[in-house]
Amino acid sequence: MSAAMAANLGNALGEFVILEAGDERGEFAGLLLAGMGAEVIRLEPADGAASRKFGPFTDDRSGPERSLHFWRYNLNKKSVLLDVDDPAANPAFEQIAAIADVIIDSGTARDIARRLEVYRRMRERNPRLIVCTITPFGLDGPYRDFAMTDLTQMAMGGIMAVCGYDPGVEGRYDTPPIRPAMWHAYHLASEYAALSITAALNFRDLTGEGQEIEVSIHEAVNTCTETSMPSFIYSGAIVKRQTARHAAPSPTGPWLRLSADNVWVNAIIAPTDREFRALVRLLDHHGVAHDLDTPEYADTTRRGKGKAMAHVSELIGKLVASKPAQEMFETAQALGLTWAPVRRPEDNLEDAHFRARGTFAAIENRELGRTVRVPASVATGNDGPHFSYTRGAPRLGEHTEEIFARARVAPRA
Amino acid sequence: MAETNGAGRRALSGVRVIDLTWLLAGPGGTRVLASLGAEVIRVECRDQRALDFLRYTPPFPRKQKADEAAPEEVSMLGGNPVTNGVNRSGLFNNINPGKFGITLNLNNPKGREILKRLVAKANVICENFSPERMAQWGLAYENLREVNPSIIYVQTTGTGRAGVYHDYGGYGPTAQALSGLTTMSGLPEPRPPAGWGYSYLDHSPGYYSSMLVMAAVMRQRKTGAGCYIDLSQSEVGIMLTGTATLDYQVNGRSFERPGNRMPYADWAPHGAYPCRGDDEWIAIAVTDDAQWVALTAEMGSPAWSRQDRFASAGGRKANENELDREVAAWTASQDRYELMNRLQARGIAAGAVQKSIDRFTRDPQLRERGFFVKLGHSELGEWPVDGFPARLSASPAYVGGLTGRGAPMLGEDTERVYRDVLGIEGEELRSLMEEGAI
Numbered sequence: 001m002s003a004a005m006a007a008n009l010g011n012a013l014g015e016f017v018i019l020e021a022g023d024e025r026g027e028f029a030g031l032l033l034a035g036m037g038a039e040v041i042r043l044e045p046a047d048g049a050a051s052r053k054f055g056p057f058t059d060d061r062s063g064p065e066r067s068l069h070f071w072r073y074n075l076n077k078k079s080v081l082l083d084v085d086d087p088a089a090n091p092a093f094e095q096i097a098a099i100a101d102v103i104i105d106s107g108t109a110r111d112i113a114r115r116l117e118v119y120r121r122m123r124e125r126n127p128r129l130i131v132c133t134i135t136p137f138g139l140d141g142p143y144r145d146f147a148m149t150d151l152t153q154m155a156m157g158g159i160m161a162v163c164g165y166d167p168g169v170e171g172r173y174d175t176p177p178i179r180p181a182m183w184h185a186y187h188l189a190s191e192y193a194a195l196s197i198t199a200a201l202n203f204r205d206l207t208g209e210g211q212e213i214e215v216s217i218h219e220a221v222n223t224c225t226e227t228s229m230p231s232f233i234y235s236g237a238i239v240k241r242q243t244a245r246h247a248a249p250s251p252t253g254p255w256l257r258l259s260a261d262n263v264w265v266n267a268i269i270a271p272t273d274r275e276f277r278a279l280v281r282l283l284d285h286h287g288v289a290h291d292l293d294t295p296e297y298a299d300t301t302r303r304g305k306g307k308a309m310a311h312v313s314e315l316i317g318k319l320v321a322s323k324p325a326q327e328m329f330e331t332a333q334a335l336g337l338t339w340a341p342v343r344r345p346e347d348n349l350e351d352a353h354f355r356a357r358g359t360f361a362a363i364e365n366r367e368l369g370r371t372v373r374v375p376a377s378v379a380t381g382n383d384g385p386h387f388s389y390t391r392g393a394p395r396l397g398e399h400t401e402e403i404f405a406r407a408r409v410a411p412r413a
Numbered sequence: 414m415a416e417t418n419g420a421g422r423r424a425l426s427g428v429r430v431i432d433l434t435w436l437l438a439g440p441g442g443t444r445v446l447a448s449l450g451a452e453v454i455r456v457e458c459r460d461q462r463a464l465d466f467l468r469y470t471p472p473f474p475r476k477q478k479a480d481e482a483a484p485e486e487v488s489m490l491g492g493n494p495v496t497n498g499v500n501r502s503g504l505f506n507n508i509n510p511g512k513f514g515i516t517l518n519l520n521n522p523k524g525r526e527i528l529k530r531l532v533a534k535a536n537v538i539c540e541n542f543s544p545e546r547m548a549q550w551g552l553a554y555e556n557l558r559e560v561n562p563s564i565i566y567v568q569t570t571g572t573g574r575a576g577v578y579h580d581y582g583g584y585g586p587t588a589q590a591l592s593g594l595t596t597m598s599g600l601p602e603p604r605p606p607a608g609w610g611y612s613y614l615d616h617s618p619g620y621y622s623s624m625l626v627m628a629a630v631m632r633q634r635k636t637g638a639g640c641y642i643d644l645s646q647s648e649v650g651i652m653l654t655g656t657a658t659l660d661y662q663v664n665g666r667s668f669e670r671p672g673n674r675m676p677y678a679d680w681a682p683h684g685a686y687p688c689r690g691d692d693e694w695i696a697i698a699v700t701d702d703a704q705w706v707a708l709t710a711e712m713g714s715p716a717w718s719r720q721d722r723f724a725s726a727g728g729r730k731a732n733e734n735e736l737d738r739e740v741a742a743w744t745a746s747q748d749r750y751e752l753m754n755r756l757q758a759r760g761i762a763a764g765a766v767q768k769s770i771d772r773f774t775r776d777p778q779l780r781e782r783g784f785f786v787k788l789g790h791s792e793l794g795e796w797p798v799d800g801f802p803a804r805l806s807a808s809p810a811y812v813g814g815l816t817g818r819g820a821p822m823l824g825e826d827t828e829r830v831y832r833d834v835l836g837i838e839g840e841e842l843r844s845l846m847e848e849g850a851i
Contacts, residue, residue: 343591
């Protein structure tokens with residue numbers, strides 16, 4: 001590693017070359033690794049990766065260079081025209097694989113299993129190569145070949161069952177379970193793919209060996225359902241979905257409250273004395289009359305039930321309704337409550353905190369002819385590793401010549 | 414230390430992590446590191462007032478499998494360390510397997526000195542206290558770097574340590590609200606957001622902290638350099654808002670909650686449809702004409718489905734309300750699993766909306782792949798925990814980590830760790846415990 005790279009871990013994976021085949025299921029993994037500095041080369045068939053057909057589009061007109069989805073999920077990457085399903089392209093593919101540290105591929109298990117034969121040959125020639133596949137259910141098992149989308153993965157994986165709205169009268173649901181938008185099944189699988197690849201690079205550091213990594217989207221979603229599974233396993237309870245708060249075995253009070261300027265505020269309170277005292281201070285601060293300093297409310301367990309709970313809840317509603325959301329956010333936080341306004345994603349573009357942290361990167365979109373700001377960072381710090389994006393997505397095949405020349409691929413007749 | 418994870422084929426072999434994390438946002442990341450073979454030492458305070466309250470948060474094991482759970486045992490985030498004990502939470506067990514557990518009191522000056530000695534012998538330290546807590550103790554990165562210049566320090570907070578909200582607190586739902594993820598989930602206005610039914614942004618940040626740590630460990634191994642990582646749960650959420658801010662900037666469109674529909678393509682039907690039973694649903698996603706033809710065939714080609722307006726993807730999307738009503742009427746009397754299998758046989762993306770009971774008891778895929786991993790817990794006995802969703806052929810992940818156990822009991826490994834890592838044992842250990850430092 002060069003001295004410059006050692007000094008700046010924004011380029012933490014700067015020495016690695018990653019080939020990324022496959023579809024929308026694995027693109028976020030490539031994006032994360034590219035953000036940590038890896039050179040990620042997207043391999044695309046002649047008509048482009050599938051996600052070039054996903055909206056939203058620039059000016060709402062479709063076209064391979066107009067997909068904002070593709071643009072967002074392929075920042076910093078390069079694009080090489082190479083159809084991994086075309087046997088005639090295999091020699092070129094193998095040449096390029098020889099300069100690669102990692103191959104990522106995503107798609108149906110059937111497609112991946114076929115391509116894996118090629119990857120295994122590459123691994124025989126280059127045992128340091130790491131191959132990571134991302135498929136709906138992994139490469140074996142009875143559901144292996146089920147057709148899936150993000151929606152059906154969120155359904156089967158257990159996230160959807162715990163998200164949605166409070167039941168209606170008599171505890172009966174009049175709304176369906178909701179899959180939180182957008183693409184979180186693929187986000188989860190890709191996060192596990194990226195972290196597993198980073199682990200495999202560590203292992204290669206120690207041993208010189210590459211390996212195969214197999215990510216199951218179904219299992220990735222299953223690992224991220226929190227209380228629902230332990231509740232069942234330990235106490236036999238099945239949690240029930242509730243509006244914008246934790247699904248629970250029995251109903252709990254609401255968290256979302258409308259502010260004076262009609263913005264929802266997440267007014268969450270943990271059942272601790274510390275937070276209850278903070279609530280009392282906040283009520284006092286905003287001049288909302290209350291009786292919460294009476295002995296009836298002194299005990300955590302007692303005030304978390306029945307009439308006491310309902311009364312506290314009513315006061316919180318009144319409090320939030322008395323002020324604009326941003327003011328409620330700032331005063332609640334200052335007094336020790338972890339409340340926050342329910343913002344639209346674009347609200348954060350102008351937020352001073354996220355501006356100061358460089359949460360969004362301004363990146364030129366060549367089709368638009370101007371820069372747009374993209375979510376680009378989850379961490380900052382003293383030259384620690386972080387994500388950094390400087391280039392928009394590649395045009396289809398933009399880097400074919402460059403990469404072919406580097407890998408010494410003979411021009412095809 | 415002793416290990417039970419096979420022949421030592423571990424990605425993070427030799428990596429020691431001092432784990433000061435609590436609740437979920439921090440422990441999720443160190444869970445990943447433990448699964449990949451790091452030696453994770455969970456450091457906790459014995460003082461009840463400073464205890465991770467997840468330790469006494471339900472659910473707790475029933476005494477008999479057939480027992481009904483007591484109502485107070487299933488309420489959310491309730492709990493009492495005296496009546497519930499501090500080692501019995503299933504939630505705690507699920508998020509902390511594979512870790513060693515020791516006690517240490519950072520409110521005690523000697524405790525803080527001992528932490529520095531531990532840091533001197535570690536590769537990584539992780540914490541997710543209130544943003545300014547470690548600095549108040551004189552244990553910020555700047556202080557710890559003095560005892561170990563190579564240390565990798567990860568601080569996870571709701572909004573991030575640097576910036577205007579530097580002292581703001583946050584749980585997962587706080588970050589979800591702020592980032593935009595809450596408002597993106599749910600049915601369109603005038604319905605409120607449905608948000609998330611759990612702390613998504615307590616879990617995802619762990620994947621990022623572990624990823625960043627592993628990148629940093631590679632550099633540490635080569636150059637000895639350490640670093641500080643200021644991870645923001647809200648920024649993780651913003652990262653996951655996908656194209657919403659782009660659509661806003663480029664097309665002037667604010668994200669409109671799509672329910673279960675697909676906002677960016679003419680995929681319809683695309684939703685959850687009721688099935689036979691109490692609150693049972695199936696998710697169906699038709700993404701092209703061939704699947705639509707297959708779906709109508711499965712429905713027996715009813716007259717409504719043959720109308721011209723449903724013939725094209727654009728037509729189905731334009732008439733989605735009507736389409737959803739008809740599909741729902743058809744699914745309502747059917748068994749969701751039978752229907753899923755029939756639709757899958759025709760190549761249509763369909764999946765039962767699975768609850769915990771379904772995933773645990775009747776998902777043949779999870780069972781055949783051994784997703785749930787049974788681990789012994791020193792007080793609770795053997796319980797299944799969520800597995801690791803990636804198979805690594807050469808350095809397999811194992812959620813039992815180096816301990817081969819579920820979560821540690823409070824201070825379970827105090828003696829062993831202090832002896833093996835710092836050489837503190839016997840009388841010295843006893844007196845440090847008596848004076849409340851350990």
